[in-house]
Amino acid sequence: MASVTKADLVNQMASAAGITKTSAEAALSAALGGVQGALSSGGKVTLVGFGTFSVSERAARTGRDPRTRQPIQIAASKGVRFKAGKSLKEAVK
Numbered sequence: 001m002a003s004v005t006k007a008d009l010v011n012q013m014a015s016a017a018g019i020t021k022t023s024a025e026a027a028l029s030a031a032l033g034g035v036q037g038a039l040s041s042g043g044k045v046t047l048v049g050f051g052t053f054s055v056s057e058r059a060a061r062t063g064r065d066p067r068t069r070q071p072i073q074i075a076a077s078k079g080v081r082f083k084a085g086k087s088l089k090e091a092v093k
Helices: 006-017 021-040 086-092
Strands: 045-047 051-058 061-064 071-074 077-084
Touching: 006 021, 021 045, 021 051, 077 086
Parallel strands: none
Antiparallel strands: 045 051, 051 077, 061 071
C-alpha cells in the first residue's frame, strides 16, 4: 500500500480537472489554508460525504516521567480531530 504525497495529490487533481499542476497546487494550498484558518479560530470544517475536521480540547492532567517515575504536570492543549463521513467510510470498506 503506497502513501500519497502532496505532489501526487496535485498531479491527480490536475489530470482530473484538466488544469495545470501550478493551478492545482494553488487550489490545494488555498483549500488547506482555509481549513487551517477555520480550525485555528476555533471553528469546524464539514465536507459533506468526506468528513468533519474539528478542534478538541485536552484538559491539564498529571502524568509520570517514564524515566524517573515522578509525577509531572501535563499542560492543557488543543488537537485536531477528524470524523469520516458516510461516503468516505463506504469507499474504504
